Amino acid sequence: GQNIDQPTEMTATEGAIVQINCTYQTSGFNGLFWYQQHAGEAPTFLSYNVLDGLEEKGRFSSFLSRSKGYSYLLLKELQMKDSASYLCAVRDHAGNMLTFGGGTRLMVKP
Amino acid sequence: DVKVTQSSRYLVKRTGEKVFLECVQDMDHENMFWYRQDPGLGLRLIYFSYDVKMKEKGDIPEGYSVSREKKERFSLILESASTNQTSMYLCASSGGSGGSQPQHFGDGTRLSIL
Numbered sequence: 116g117q118n119i120d121q122p123t124e125m126t127a128t129e130g131a132i133v134q135i136n137c138t139y140q141t142s143g144f145n146g147l148f149w150y151q152q153h154a155g156e157a158p159t160f161l162s163y164n165v166l167d168g169l170e171e172k173g174r175f176s177s178f179l180s181r182s183k184g185y186s187y188l189l190l191k192e193l194q195m196k197d198s199a200s201y202l203c204a205v206r207d208h209a210g211n212m213l214t215f216g217g218g219t220r221l222m223v224k225p
Numbered sequence: 226d227v228k229v230t231q232s233s234r235y236l237v238k239r240t241g242e243k244v245f246l247e248c249v250q251d252m253d254h255e256n257m258f259w260y261r262q263d264p265g266l267g268l269r270l271i272y273f274s275y276d277v278k279m280k281e282k283g284d285i286p287e288g289y290s291v292s293r294e295k296k297e298r299f300s301l302i303l304e305s306a307s308t309n310q311t312s313m314y315l316c317a318s319s320g321g322s323g324g325s326q327p328q329h330f331g332d333g334t335r336l337s338i339l
Contacts, residue, residue, distance in 0.1 A: 123265075148327055157229075157315065158268075160327035202268065211256050211275060211319070212283070213328060217267040 117141045119216035121203050126222045127193055135188045135201050135219045143208025149177050149188045150202040152218070158202055161188070190221075198223045228252070229331035231316050237337045244303040246334050248316030256319045257299035258283075258328060259291060261312040268315065274299055306338045 118140045127133040146165040150158035164170055164179035164186060176189040188201055200220045204213040232247035258273040270283030272291040280291050292300040303310055313335050317328040
């Protein structure tokens with residue numbers, strides 16, 4: 116089985132940098148995904164990590180350490196529109212199924 | 226862009242009714258998934274399908290069944306709806322097996338069972 120932990124809520128200031136952590140304990144691992152979900156909307160794909168290290172995509176970066184069972188999503192130059200829930204999901208060894216963490220609700224304040 | 230369409234955004238049904246939730250994707254994806262999303266519990270996988278007429282149970286299949294008669298359509302069925310099935314239901318699809326291909330989600334159906 117899989118166990119995925121993220122903080123429930125975080126607050127940050129517009130223009131700042133925020134790091135959202137995700138730890139996982141899994142029986143198999145074949146990649147980690149981050150999704151963004153605005154209230155009342157569908158989750159949308161942000162990033163994918165399967166090898167250790169940092170993946171950068173504009174203002175968003177995601178880091179993975181497989182040996183530590185740890186990932187983080189880094190959001191730079193925060194904007195009000197970044198207020199949303201951020202979901203960490205681990206794909207199992209079979210390659211199709213995702214297990215999601217409970218999500219981190221990020222509130223960006225002026 | 227991938228389009229995953231769920232038939233209803235909001236649905237209200239009564240206890241004991243048989244409920245059908247429909248999902249259609251337009252990208253010829255092999256894999257389709259049904260999740261429910263509840264506050265504090267995140268997304269939990271109910272069933273998924275990796276091919277027509279194929280299905281596998283997820284983490285919480287009890288009280289649900291699915292049907293995949295055509296590649297583009299994946300239906301979730303509540304055999305006899307109960308109040309604890311009141312939830313947001315999300316459908317997703319993805320292509321291939323493994324790799325970096327993400328799951329793409331529909332807008333969700335908020336189902337209330339009275």
